[in-house]
Amino acid sequence: MKDARRSGCPINLTLEILGDRWSLIVLRDMMFGNRRHFRELLTKSDEGIASNILADRLRRLVEEGLISKADDPSHKQKSLYSLTEMGIALVPVFAMMGAWGRRFLPVTEELSIRAELLEDGGPALWDDFMEELRAIHLGAPRPARSVFGELQAAYEATVARRLTAAAC
Amino acid sequence: MKDARRSGCPINLTLEILGDRWSLIVLRDMMFGNRRHFRELLTKSDEGIASNILADRLRRLVEEGLISKADDPSHKQKSLYSLTEMGIALVPVFAMMGAWGRRFLPVTEELSIRAELLEDGGPALWDDFMEELRAIHLGAPRPARSVFGELQAAYEATVARRLTAAAC
DNA sequence: CTTAACCGGTTGCGATTTGCAACTGGTTGA
DNA sequence: TCAACCAGTTGCAAATCGCAACCGGTTAAG
Structure with missing residues (x-):
């Protein structure tokens, strides 16, 4: 999954970000299941994503601007992932x-x-x-x-x- | 890309068929570019798909019912790929x-x-x-x-x- | 008839990605 | 004190990707 632009087609550019088997699953769980923490996304998903894949996708989605990551004030180790407008759209x-x-x-x-x-x-x-x-x-x-x-x-x-x- | 059902969620099942970087590109070219033959899809795409990947995706899309394959009567070696209702949808x-x-x-x-x-x-x-x-x-x-x-x-x-x- | 271009792929191979399982170092609440 | 929980990381085998070269057959031009 490299990030070289293959073309300026909206469908292609969308696929370069979301065209894999897990990215939209993660977003779906955040959006419809209100999963906001790593562990929730890891364990409460019907499909059973692996932890390394989840970590990679979350990092990538943050990079691309579909979600954001913040510290959860209630727990020093918890990260809170949020949808951005780009993700909500x-x-x-x-x-x-x-x-x-x-x-x-x-x-x-x-x-x-x-x-x-x-x-x-x-x-x-x-x-x-x-x-x-x-x-x-x-x-x-x-x-x-x-x-x-x-x-x-x-x-x-x-x-x-x-x-x-x-x-x- | 195995075909084991991960869950009965419509988003997941859709991703199991279309969740990769090329399937929707091929369908896009058939739908909006009216590409119907292997060589057209191979050479007239902005993204430059490899022939083995294209062959694999076409086979898979036929298998899944999104497109169909038929002989082109104008040329013994030509295959004509068509969208099915599932693809058109x-x-x-x-x-x-x-x-x-x-x-x-x-x-x-x-x-x-x-x-x-x-x-x-x-x-x-x-x-x-x-x-x-x-x-x-x-x-x-x-x-x-x-x-x-x-x-x-x-x-x-x-x-x-x-x-x-x-x-x- | 000859021949070059075209047809839908296939094959081989190195690089990348995936999926699984075990593990890490730190935090929290009982 | 200690078990449960936190967000990941690491190592490894298997699958997939991407590239380039190649294949046997067909067609159209000269």
Whole structure:
């Protein structure tokens, strides 16, 4: 993964930053799972990223300006990773990728419920979500609506439903 | 690049197919550059893909169902690659990725003019474009509007403008 | 008919990247 | 005091990438 510019095409430049198997996974967990610390990202991910890969991706994403790193005041050793505006602006990309994946790939219900809401909500919901992410990650004023809460609640409801069904 | 399912998340599953530096480049050239043959994809790409990588990606994309391969009746050795509906459905993903890249990365004017039109045109233009791609790649009836033509014309106008400016 | 250009790849090889597991030095809370 | 937790680092084998040279067959021009 070198950083030599292959061309000035927006798709190409985007792929030079995000075109691998892990970068968007890390961003997804920060964005939709509110994972902000190394250990959270390492252990609470369904895909099981290796610690050296995670360290490398975080460093690279900081370098490229998609996330930022700061000390967590509550713990001398904790680092707090935050999305920047550049990272937050990926919401529509995630929405479209999620919609595409949901349509063509063998997704599981509980892991695709967020993608479904994001797709159904459209640009208005994306904007609300980005506004909330700016509050969470950039210290902007917190908006009235919590899209994050809605997505999380829907996810948890789906998990609960599965557990109930399994118990019967 | 193994194909073991890491999770049923739509983002993850999408990345397992498209999460590398070349797959989307190949699809971009087929979609926006109308490259349909191996040699075209190999030589007419700004990024300069290697032939073994191209062969591997084409094989993989066929396997995954994003493109199809057929004999070109005009030449016994030519293969004709076509987008499937699954590939055509990536138009909104490209649009959003292009918009993001254009906003945050050092794109060149002539290579981002298509992304600009795609962004400004919105879902209505994407639908028209997908309809046209279905005509080109799947033999569907050709729609009245040619978004492909519009994108191509805008690109060529930008190139021409640059040449004129350079001549002055 | 000859021949050069073109066709879709394949092969070999060194360099890079990945994935795994064990480990490090320091911090915190019980 | 000590176990759990913190953000990574290190070493190593396997897979992948990127480059360049090459292949047998086909086509079009002379």
